[in-house]
Amino acid sequence: MRRAVTLAALLLGACGQAAAPNTGQSGGQLQAQVIASELVAGPQQRVPIGILDHNTPVNDASVHVQAFLLQGSAAVLKGESDAPFKGAGLEGAGAYIAHLDLTPAGNWGLDITASRPNGARLSQRLAFNVVATPIVPAVGQAAPRSHNPTTKDADxxxxxxxxxxxxxxxxxxxxxxxxxxxxxxxxxxxxxxxxxxxxxxxxxxxxxxxxxxxxxxxxxxxxxxxxxxxxxxxxxxxxxxxxxxxxxxxxxxxxxxxxxxxxxxxxxxxxxxxxxxxxxxx
Missing domain, CATH: 3.40.30.10 (Glutaredoxin)
Structure with a gap:
C-alpha cells in the first residue's frame, strides 16, 4: 500500500491529458514519452512509447511497463507488459509497444523501466487520461463516409x-x-x-x-x-x-x-x- 500511495502522489499532479508530459522522475539520461494523443478504455489497448537518450530516440532498449489506475490517494496496479521495439519497415523510426488493459476510463499512471546495452537505465512515472468517448473515430464505430479527393477529381x-x-x-x-x-x-x-x-x-x-x-x-x-x-x-x-x-x-x-x-x-x-x-x- 505504501508503494501505491507514493506512486499516486508522484502522478496525480500531471493527470488530465491524453499523454501527459514527463513527471521528472527519469533519474538519468534516458527519458520516456507516451506518443499518443488519446488512449481509449478497453482490453489490451496499444500504448506506444518513445525512449530518448539525451533527446535522441533509441531502438535498442529493453522496456517494461506497469499500469496503475489512480483512485484518490491510491494507485491500483491493473496490469503490466513488456514493450518491445516495433520498427519493421519504418526506415529507422518506430516505437516501443505495450498492450495493456485500460479499464475503466479515468486517471492512470505508467511506471516505465528501461535499460540499454550501454548500461543506461530508466525508471520513470508518467500520468495520462484514459477516455471512454474518444475524439478520433474508434474501433467499433462507423467510419465517416468521407469524400476524400481522388485522381478522378485532380492530378x-x-x-x-x-x-x-x-x-x-x-x-x-x-x-x-x-x-x-x-x-x-x-x-x-x-x-x-x-x-x-x-x-x-x-x-x-x-x-x-x-x-x-x-x-x-x-x-x-x-x-x-x-x-x-x-x-x-x-x-x-x-x-x-x-x-x-x-x-x-x-x-x-x-x-x-x-x-x-x-x-x-x-x-x-x-x-x-x-x-x-x-x-x-x-
Whole structure:
C-alpha cells in the first residue's frame, strides 16, 4: 500500500491529458514519452512509447511497463507488459509497444523501466487520461463516409505531397464503404510531416499493397490541400477535420460493413499492420 500511495502522489499532479508530459522522475539520461494523443478504455489497448537518450530516440532498449489506475490517494496496479521495439519497415523510426488493459476510463499512471546495452537505465512515472468517448473515430464505430479527393477529381501531385505520389488515390472512402469493400486508410503527409515518420508509414502500407490489393482497398489521405504551387499556402484537408485528427500518421482498417476494425496512431510497423489486416480478412 505504501508503494501505491507514493506512486499516486508522484502522478496525480500531471493527470488530465491524453499523454501527459514527463513527471521528472527519469533519474538519468534516458527519458520516456507516451506518443499518443488519446488512449481509449478497453482490453489490451496499444500504448506506444518513445525512449530518448539525451533527446535522441533509441531502438535498442529493453522496456517494461506497469499500469496503475489512480483512485484518490491510491494507485491500483491493473496490469503490466513488456514493450518491445516495433520498427519493421519504418526506415529507422518506430516505437516501443505495450498492450495493456485500460479499464475503466479515468486517471492512470505508467511506471516505465528501461535499460540499454550501454548500461543506461530508466525508471520513470508518467500520468495520462484514459477516455471512454474518444475524439478520433474508434474501433467499433462507423467510419465517416468521407469524400476524400481522388485522381478522378485532380492530378495526383495536387492531392499527395509524396514524390512521386503513390497509387492509393483511386477511390473515396464513401465509395469504398458503399461498395462494401474492406479498406485500409492511411492519413499522412510525406512532405510536410512534423516528424520523420509519415513518409516511412506510407511506405509500410505500400509494401503490403501487392499482397492484399485483391481483397483490400488501399486509400492514402494527404493531410493538406492547396500545397501546389505554393506550399506555404497549404491548409488542412477537410477529410482530416471530418476524422477529428490532431496528429499524424494514422492508419484505420474498415470492414465490409463500414465499421472501424482497427486503428493505429503514430509509428506503426509492418508486422503490426499485417497482423491487423490478416485478422480483418480472416
Amino acid at each position: 495526383a501531385t495536387t492531392i499527395d505531397s509524396g514524390r512521386p505520389p503513390d497509387d492509393m488515390h483511386q477511390i473515396s472512402m464513401a465509395d469504398a464503404i458503399a461498395q462494401h469493400r474492406p479498406t485500409l486508410v492511411v492519413f499522412a503527409s510525406p512532405a510536410f510531416c512534423t516528424s520523420r515518420v509519415c513518409g516511412p508509414e506510407v511506405h509500410v502500407v505500400q509494401a503490403l499493397e501487392p499482397t492484399y490489393r485483391d481483397r483490400l482497398t488501399f486509400i492514402h489521405v494527404e493531410i493538406y490541400r492547396d500545397f501546389v504551387p505554393d506550399p506555404s499556402k497549404r491548409q488542412l484537408a477537410p477529410t482530416v477535420g471530418e476524422w477529428r485528427l490532431q496528429t499524424e500518421p494514422w492508419i484505420f482498417l474498415i470492414d465490409s460493413k463500414g465499421i472501424i476494425a482497427a486503428r493505429f496512431e503514430g509509428p506503426t510497423s509492418t508486422d503490426e499492420v499485417k497482423a491487423a489486416i490478416d485478422h480483418l480478412l480472416a
